[in-house]
Amino acid sequence: MKHEVVIAGGGPTGMMLAGELTLAGVDAAIVERRASQELAGSRAGGLHSRTIEVLDQRGIADRFVAEGQKAQATGFAGVRFDLSGFPTRHPYTLGLRQNHIERILAGWVDELKVPIYRGIEVTGFAQDDAGVDVELSDGRSLRTQYLVGCDGGRSLVRKAAGIAFPGSDPTTSNLIAEAELAETPPEWGIRRDSLGIHALGRVEYEIRNGEIVYADHGPVNVLVTEKHVGQTTEPTLSDLSAALITVYGTDYGIHSPTSIARFTDAARQAASYRKGHVLIAGDAAHVHPPDGGQGLQTGVQDAVNLGWKLAQVVKGTSPESLLDTYHAERHPIGARVLRNAMASIVLRREDERTKALRDTIAELLGMNEPRRRFAAMMSGLDIHYDLGEGHPLLGRRMPDLDLVTENGPLRVFSLLHAARPVLLNLGEPGAFDIPPWADRVQLVDAKYGGPWDLPALGPVTAPTAVLVRPDGYVAWVGDMTQPGFADALTTWFGPPAGT
Numbered sequence: 416m417k418h419e420v421v422i423a424g425g426g427p428t429g430m431m432l433a434g435e436l437t438l439a440g441v442d443a444a445i446v447e448r449r450a451s452q453e454l455a456g457s458r459a460g461g462l463h464s465r466t467i468e469v470l471d472q473r474g475i476a477d478r479f480v481a482e483g484q485k486a487q488a489t490g491f492a493g494v495r496f497d498l499s500g501f502p503t504r505h506p507y508t509l510g511l512r513q514n515h516i517e518r519i520l521a522g523w524v525d526e527l528k529v530p531i532y533r534g535i536e537v538t539g540f541a542q543d544d545a546g547v548d549v550e551l552s553d554g555r556s557l558r559t560q561y562l563v564g565c566d567g568g569r570s571l572v573r574k575a576a577g578i579a580f581p582g583s584d585p586t587t588s589n590l591i592a593e594a595e596l597a598e599t600p601p602e603w604g605i606r607r608d609s610l611g612i613h614a615l616g617r618v619e620y621e622i623r624n625g626e627i628v629y630a631d632h633g634p635v636n637v638l639v640t641e642k643h644v645g646q647t648t649e650p651t652l653s654d655l656s657a658a659l660i661t662v663y664g665t666d667y668g669i670h671s672p673t674s675i676a677r678f679t680d681a682a683r684q685a686a687s688y689r690k691g692h693v694l695i696a697g698d699a700a701h702v703h704p705p706d707g708g709q710g711l712q713t714g715v716q717d718a719v720n721l722g723w724k725l726a727q728v729v730k731g732t733s734p735e736s737l738l739d740t741y742h743a744e745r746h747p748i749g750a751r752v753l754r755n756a757m758a759s760i761v762l763r764r765e766d767e768r769t770k771a772l773r774d775t776i777a778e779l780l781g782m783n784e785p786r787r788r789f790a791a792m793m794s795g796l797d798i799h800y801d802l803g804e805g806h807p808l809l810g811r812r813m814p815d816l817d818l819v820t821e822n823g824p825l826r827v828f829s830l831l832h833a834a835r836p837v838l839l840n841l842g843e844p845g846a847f848d849i850p851p852w853a854d855r856v857q858l859v860d861a862k863y864g865g866p867w868d869l870p871a872l873g874p875v876t877a878p879t880a881v882l883v884r885p886d887g888y889v890a891w892v893g894d895m896t897q898p899g900f901a902d903a904l905t906t907w908f909g910p911p912a913g914t
């Protein structure tokens with residue numbers, strides 16, 4: 416059996432990547448160990464602004480927004496940021512649990528008719544100069560041009576490819592569970608002590624006036640820091656009960672768990688996101704503590720960075736070297752997430768010195784400029800790929816402006832629904848002509864008279880034209896006379912037709 420791309424793992428990263436590749440006309444299949452999309456236990460709790468924008472670029476953000484709850488939950492080291500004034504259509508965090516995020520993504524992938532081998536594991540692979548033979552747990556094998564490991568933090572693909580995973584060992588260990596309590600605790604929400612952070616809350620909740628209001632019955636989410644680090648066995652109900660008694664003096668009669676999992680503050684990042692015809696993305700490429708709620712966001716955005724590039728390489732429109740820009744762009748973003756998540760872990764501690772440091776940071780984040788920068792970082796809106804010197808938009812996300820075209824009003828993001836690049840000419844209509852790339856790049860003449868405001872930078876000068884990549888990042892800014900226009904088209908979308 417053959418597919419142009421095989422994706423190991425159908426979590427959020429794998430599904431997003433499969434959708435991106437399929438939109439670009441690539442035959443991509445997912446191999447997923449789980450028999451259904453059902454997710455045991457609680458993981459990510461929502462989507463940050465840039466991730467919602469990325470979904471909006473594909474025309475599917477509404478599906479998530481319709482089911483989630485808007486809140487101002489972006490923060491750092493205990494300081495919450497209000498994104499209300501940010502120049503984005505989504506200046507909020509969307510409260511939506513990962514099982515719902517995965518269900519909605521699975522619905523999209525299903526509409527796109529992505530083949531999924533469910534209940535099957537990738538058990539190994541062998542790569543040669545032309546591609547990869549992927550071994551499956553049912554004894555079959557798949558031949559593919561590229562294998563992408565979206566198979567989570569313990570990624571078999573990463574290990575089998577021999578990609579190093581340097582980083583720091585755990586200093587704290589947490590249990591996270593969903594269970595029933597026989598007694599109602601006197602307090603819900605977060606508790607901190609010398610061990611670390613703990614939290615109790617009903618699974619069902621509503622956000623009213625910006626505050627979480629838990630349901631008055633039903634199962635409970637438990638997060639509790641364990642006394643000791645380094646347990647290697649699967650966590651049990653009695654581990655959970657013991658950890659609760661240590662912190663709360665009682666286990667509140669905890670029973671009937673539907674999931675119990677252990678996670679730590681280990682932070683590791685793959686030394687390389689690619690080895691030949693094997694790539695990795697999402698948790699397979701980076702693991703870190705969940706502080707700041709960034710893991711799923713980073714994985715989905717890895718997929719959106721990689722998808723169109725891999726599609727162009729598979730289709731032969733771009734050379735393989737385009738794939739090197741995936742590591743070059745996304746590795747620094749992953750490293751930054753690790754850095755801020757590790758800093759958050761240190762700042763969680765409850766000793767007097769750490770409290771003093773937390774207060775100092777809170778004071779700094781009370782100032783406009785630092786607050787705006789950190790809010791833009793934690794929401795992902797400030798992501799900047801290093802594409803060289805130039806207009807501030809270069810390498811940054813294209814804002815979702817309300818344009819006016821000959822055919823009426825048009826949102827920038829609607830031009831990205833099909834995951835195709837766009838040359839947006841905001842100057843003299845007809846000023847651009849790109850026949851050698853017309854098969855790949857949409858050329859749109861439009862007018863825009865409003866402000867140009869970037870979340871981390873503030874107002875910037877209005878550009879005459881922008882070349883926007885399928886992932887929504889600006890690859891070139893200027894006018895026809897500007898040097899480098901043909902080079903940018905070639906770098907990102909392949910050589911001119913007929914050469």
Ligand SMILES: Cc1cc2nc3c(=O)[nH]c(=O)nc-3n(C[C@H](O)[C@H](O)[C@H](O)COP(=O)(O)OP(=O)(O)OC[C@H]3O[C@@H](n4cnc5c(N)ncnc54)[C@H](O)[C@@H]3O)c2cc1C
Pocket residue numbers: 423424425426427428429446447448449457458459460461513535536537538565566567568570571591678696697698699705707708709710711712713714
């Ligand atoms: C307690 C906790 C809280 C979190 N909170 C947040 C949050 O608030 N916000 C946030 O953004 N992130 C959060 N995260 C992180 C988030 O859950 C992960 O970053 C995200 O799930 C990563 O997605 P992924 O698709 O890369 O990997 P995974 O979700 O791990 O998916 C990997 C998939 O691969 C499959 N698989 C594994 N091995 C194989 C194999 N050999 N063959 C076939 N299939 C395989 C698995 O079954 C799985 O479906 C949290 C994580 C934890 C543990």
